[in-house]
């Protein structure tokens with residue numbers, strides 16, 4: 395198993411190119427199930443979750459050709475409709491194939507994803523919406539079996555909670571449905587917006603893109619032609635490197651980034667003392683020596699993302715005062731706290747609220763990554779900790795960060811990938 399070894403250096407400086415967004419890529423790859431053609435996708439990140447979904451589609455009969463810049467996915471040869479446990483257990487987002495496979499074939503089986511380190515993460519809202527669209531859902535022997543032999547029908551869906559992959563799944567199902575589907579309380583994340591925009595450009599008319607009410611005009615089962623597209627930049631990867639700049643007090647320039655997707659993150663970093671120079675596709679962070687404490691509540695987009703909570707918590711350990719960080723989306727998303735405490739951070743947890751007394755000196759030690767974003771929080775802490783920090787179990791990090799150690803080495807960090 396690999397681990398990362400980090401030693402503190404005096405300063406970082408330079409450019410970091412942001413990769414394509416993992417969370418945009420996953421639904422976009424699933425979307426190719428709706429296509430009549432082989433789809434070319436540019437800017438897919440080189441991360442494990444993407445390989446997992448391509449493997450899932452290949453197992454079902456699709457032909458996937460992974461290139462360094464362009465990947466082609468041809469699902470015209472896809473014949474199988476069962477996503478098995480061995481793949482789904484490694485990535486919950488495999489559930490994204492349920493909507494499009496069911497819409498195209500009238501049948502789909504997906505292993506139940508099960509629990510997850512950051513909380514229960516049920517998929518009841520996906521299933522309830524598909525039932526409203528006329529699907530019959532049976533749960534047996536650990537599998538969801540969905541059938542809709544006469545196709546799905548458009549209807550009004552009101553999500554009780556905002557769900558990102560739930561919205562993407564139902565948008566894809568509704569794309570081939572008979573009639574119109576109106577989704578109320580839809581997710582507005584940029585990753586959902588890109589999915590809707592590409593479907594809209596491919597002949598599935600969608601009204602309300604980027605709002606909480608989406609109207610999807612189904613094609614009554616007709617598959618669509620999808621032109622080549624490029625995945626949007628990863629806003630969470632970008633936010634993580636901005637935190638790296640802020641915590642090490644280094645001026646870093648991110649390239650291939652979209653600042654308009656990072657509003658809440660930039661605004662919190664500003665509150666903490668950083669300023670920015672922003673162009674169409676770059677962000678330069680000008681950090682301040684004094685990091686100010688902050689109050690953060692994680693919420694759905696456009697509010698502050700839960701996927702940035704762990705990194706800001708690491709940053710808050712170096713602030714000049716007490717920060718309060720409230721996690722509203724996932725009940726167990728503070729596993730990084732005990733690891734940061736082992737490095738010397740002063741954090742107390744009360745339910746879903748973390749109180750971080752900043753300004754403590756961190757010391758390098760062995761720490762364990764517990765989920766994807768917790769992993770990068772430990773790397774951030776390692777960049778400023780005295781001595782050597784060894785971050786173990788980085789298979790979590792490899793799920794979603796493209797070449798993290800190489801990108802950090804390029805700006806002067808002392809970080810190595812080593813074998814246990």
Ligand code: UD1
Pocket residue numbers: 417420487513514515516517518519520521555556557558559560585699700701723724
């Ligand atoms: C997506 C992101 C993940 C991010 C999360 C919240 C992808 C691949 N993953 O995950 O990185 O942390 O959004 O921004 O895009 N819920 C239910 N029932 C459901 C579905 C969700 O109760 O059927 C709850 C969840 O437990 C959670 C909340 O709704 O409390 C939001 O979850 P959701 O938006 O669905 O997260 P994901 O799409 O899994």
